[in-house]
Amino acid sequence: MIDEGYIKFNCMWKKARALPAKALREITKWRNWLHELGFIGVYPDGIGFGNVSIRIPNTTQFIITGTQTGGIAKLAAKHYTKVTSGNFEQNALQCEGPVEASSESLTHLAVYQADKNIHAIIHTHHPKLWKKLLDKVPTTFPSVAYGTPEMAHEIFRLFKETDLAKQKILVMAGHEDGLITFGCNLDQAGEALLKIDNK
Ligand SMILES: [Zn+2]
Incomplete structure (x- = not known):
């Protein structure tokens, strides 16, 4: 499910060493579990989906699972990268x-910028939950595609106009199957997702 943006995504990637294992322990635990549960994976056409990130405290920088790692069951340190800045x-x-x-990292950045209390974000693709929650929880406009400046604006709008900060879950109407949950840590972001899945 690739949504074509109007402006081509430009990733300025500085190749660097893997982050220390200690910094990745918790995110790896959650990410591998979400993969096991099918919240992160790969479509039949080979395109991976889903990603997890954690904020680097007191910054808007964050550590996120790398592109096209959705199909890998168990991630290693080499599968993570640090986002240092972005321009919507x-x-x-x-x-x-x-x-x-x-x-998709730009959407994570928008969430971290919108609320300084958020320290962890999970983005999953889940057709059943997506259909069930569409317009029932804070939902971005259907005309807004992933990886566009408009998506970042939508995230900011939802934080302003809805109780998203409390609900900790949003649906992307214009990004089929796409959901985001978040929290002050990974446990809270994961609970926001699993709680709704079990309802
Ligand atoms: Zn997605």
Whole structure:
């Protein structure tokens, strides 16, 4: 499911060493579990989906699973990268690590910028939950595609106009199957997802 943006995504990737294993322990635990549960994976056409990130405290930088890692069951340190900055209008992102960040990282950046209390984000693709939650929880406009400057604006709008900060879950109407949950840590972001799945 690739949504074509109007402005081509520009990832300025600085190849760098893997992050220390200690910094990745918790994110790897959650990410591998979400993969096991089918919230992260790969479509029959070979395109991976789903990603997880954690904020680097007191910054808007974050660590995120690398592009096209959705199909890998168990991630290693080489599968993560650090997003250091981004520019929504230019659809540009800077990252440092052994792997490139995906265009979806810009949406993570928007969420971190919107609320400083958020320290972890999960983006999954789940057809059943997507259909069930569409317009029932804060939902981005259907005309807004993933990886566009408009998606970042939509995220900011939802934080302003809805109780998204409390609900901790949003649906992307214009990004089929796409959901985002978040929290002050990975446990809270994961619970926001699993709680709704079990309802
Ligand atoms: Zn997605």
